[in-house]
Amino acid sequence: MIAIDWGTSSLRAxxxxxxxxxxxxxxxAPLGILACDGRFxxxxxxxxxxxxxxxxxxxGMIGSRQGWREAxxxxxxxxxxxxxxxxxxxxxxxxxxxxxxxxxxxxxRDADGVxxxxxxxxxxxxxxxxxxxxxPHVLCLPGTHCKWVEVAHRRIDGFRTAMTGEFYHALRxxxxxxxxxxxxxxESAPFDPEAFLRGLARARQPGGLLHHAFGVRTxxxxxxxxxxxxxxxxxxxxxxxxxxxxxxxxxVVHLVGQEALTLRYAHALRARGCEPVIHGEDLAAxxxxxxxST
Amino acid sequence: MIAIDWGTSSLRAxxxxxxxxxxxxxxxAPLGILACDGRFxxxxxxxxxxxxxxxxxxxGMIGSRQGWREAxxxxxxxxxxxxxxxxxxxxxxxxxxxxxxxxxxxxxRDADGVxxxxxxxxxxxxxxxxxxxxxPHVLCLPGTHCKWVEVAHRRIDGFRTAMTGEFYHALRxxxxxxxxxxxxxxESAPFDPEAFLRGLARARQPGGLLHHAFGVRTxxxxxxxxxxxxxxxxxxxxxxxxxxxxxxxxxVVHLVGQEALTLRYAHALRARGCEPVIHGEDLAAxxxxxxxST
Numbered sequence: 001m002i003a004i005d006w007g008t009s010s011l012r013a014x015x016x017x018x019x020x021x022x023x024x025x026x027x028x029a030p031l032g033i034l035a036c037d038g039r040f041x042x043x044x045x046x047x048x049x050x051x052x053x054x055x056x057x058x059x060g061m062i063g064s065r066q067g068w069r070e071a072x073x074x075x076x077x078x079x080x081x082x083x084x085x086x087x088x089x090x091x092x093x094x095x096x097x098x099x100x101x102x103x104x105x106x107x108x109r110d111a112d113g114v115x116x117x118x119x120x121x122x123x124x125x126x127x128x129x130x131x132x133x134x135x136p137h138v139l140c141l142p143g144t145h146c147k148w149v150e151v152a153h154r155r156i157d158g159f160r161t162a163m164t165g166e167f168y169h170a171l172r173x174x175x176x177x178x179x180x181x182x183x184x185x186x187e188s189a190p191f192d193p194e195a196f197l198r199g200l201a202r203a204r205q206p207g208g209l210l211h212h213a214f215g216v217r218t219x220x221x222x223x224x225x226x227x228x229x230x231x232x233x234x235x236x237x238x239x240x241x242x243x244x245x246x247x248x249x250x251x252v253v254h255l256v257g258q259e260a261l262t263l264r265y266a267h268a269l270r271a272r273g274c275e276p277v278i279h280g281e282d283l284a285a286x287x288x289x290x291x292x293s294t
Numbered sequence: 295m296i297a298i299d300w301g302t303s304s305l306r307a308x309x310x311x312x313x314x315x316x317x318x319x320x321x322x323a324p325l326g327i328l329a330c331d332g333r334f335x336x337x338x339x340x341x342x343x344x345x346x347x348x349x350x351x352x353x354g355m356i357g358s359r360q361g362w363r364e365a366x367x368x369x370x371x372x373x374x375x376x377x378x379x380x381x382x383x384x385x386x387x388x389x390x391x392x393x394x395x396x397x398x399x400x401x402x403r404d405a406d407g408v409x410x411x412x413x414x415x416x417x418x419x420x421x422x423x424x425x426x427x428x429x430p431h432v433l434c435l436p437g438t439h440c441k442w443v444e445v446a447h448r449r450i451d452g453f454r455t456a457m458t459g460e461f462y463h464a465l466r467x468x469x470x471x472x473x474x475x476x477x478x479x480x481e482s483a484p485f486d487p488e489a490f491l492r493g494l495a496r497a498r499q500p501g502g503l504l505h506h507a508f509g510v511r512t513x514x515x516x517x518x519x520x521x522x523x524x525x526x527x528x529x530x531x532x533x534x535x536x537x538x539x540x541x542x543x544x545x546v547v548h549l550v551g552q553e554a555l556t557l558r559y560a561h562a563l564r565a566r567g568c569e570p571v572i573h574g575e576d577l578a579a580x581x582x583x584x585x586x587s588t
Binding site for chain 2: 107110111112114115116117145160161162163164166167170171173174175176201202205206207208209210211213214215218219221222224238241242244245246
């Protein structure tokens, strides 16, 4: 089968062994839905060229309103089986024999009725469910929008999104906090654990994020922290607030995502008294295979 | 005397009666320190042209590192007298007989030692101190950076800054939250108290600001709130978090600032069980007169 994680900014495609889910081949392109200019059928054709496999499963923002076709959200609690039952078949005449379908996202609700949604990460969660005991477990998928997922008995009970990554970029690039910092393009700066821990500690104080954020400026103004240390202080402050509100106070937290970011979260979780367990990055492929095999 | 509030984006000048502090004349110009290109002396000369009064007091960002001359912060607790004792005299040869001085800002520290600073609003607080009984009182000065000030016995004991206004603009203009909203330039939209109250109520729920912010998107995505109502929902959410962390749970809160913003805060304070008292906008002139008369 062919598994594709088609997000906002990039596309990853895997050719998988039908019986085992083993990765046979993989491709990656900067052709997220925003870069496709609506030419989804043509882009898909190019990406799977030469791969004879019949079954093609797409996950991610390709199933959103801005994507190829909107695949309605499935409500939590959800299982790989309930997601598989709601795959949205797509007619793609130019692909001939291929059978294409889109994986729906998930929707859950907070106690006050406000909805939360996920689209893309749910297949990574499905991929991880296979590897875990029945649980319950807490999963954390850091990113622009970090997802905190609760699973039990191989069922996704609910989740909460935190806009931590997007806040970081908006505050650094578009508020007074960035003025004392080095340019954001300078990504060569090594991780500064001490500044990060100081941000985490600040998040445990009273005052709230809107007040603590101003402290990023005053710590720079007063010379308490050098300019090049402020980005990791801000990062620690934001992740500290996220953990304060969304993480358990102890026990295992399963981390899934990009290495640099999961290491940062692992650091913060350990400082909180949790036990982070980091998982690999190819869980999307595993999850898509799991859905196709259900 | 001449009193000038010289901020980042604008300059306000008042000619005051020395004996009573009554406003005789006033001028306003979009000549904040960022618009002066370093020509502070020339701009000041133009603004006070024809005003013969000898004494000129400047407050605001003009006394910052980016301004004309840095006036070092005075530590809290502070009084009008301790501020007046630390006025920074400026030699301005081209102004002849005028005696020009800059008012210092204030610095305070949170329990964990992180500094907070104010520069400009402290003269409004001095202006209000005259009108209040000895207290103690809580003051709130909403704006890009909202200031919460504690005063007692006509002394400023401390304060805390919340970046609420700047967060609102950065989130609306530079994150996914703005995408479902009308353009920010459309400032004609009337205040939507129901959407604002919904945001306030959401801030009282568990989950934290980083999670609640994503709800602004999902409330739009699911159609629970129409696009044009989302800006006031976001505003209520942010002000709700600010109040949750920084406001008292009851009693009088004195509001000082722009009318549209103080009305919004008054709404939120009443919903919390506080009693807002709104004060006029010319407190900066009153405070500068108070400092000159000390």
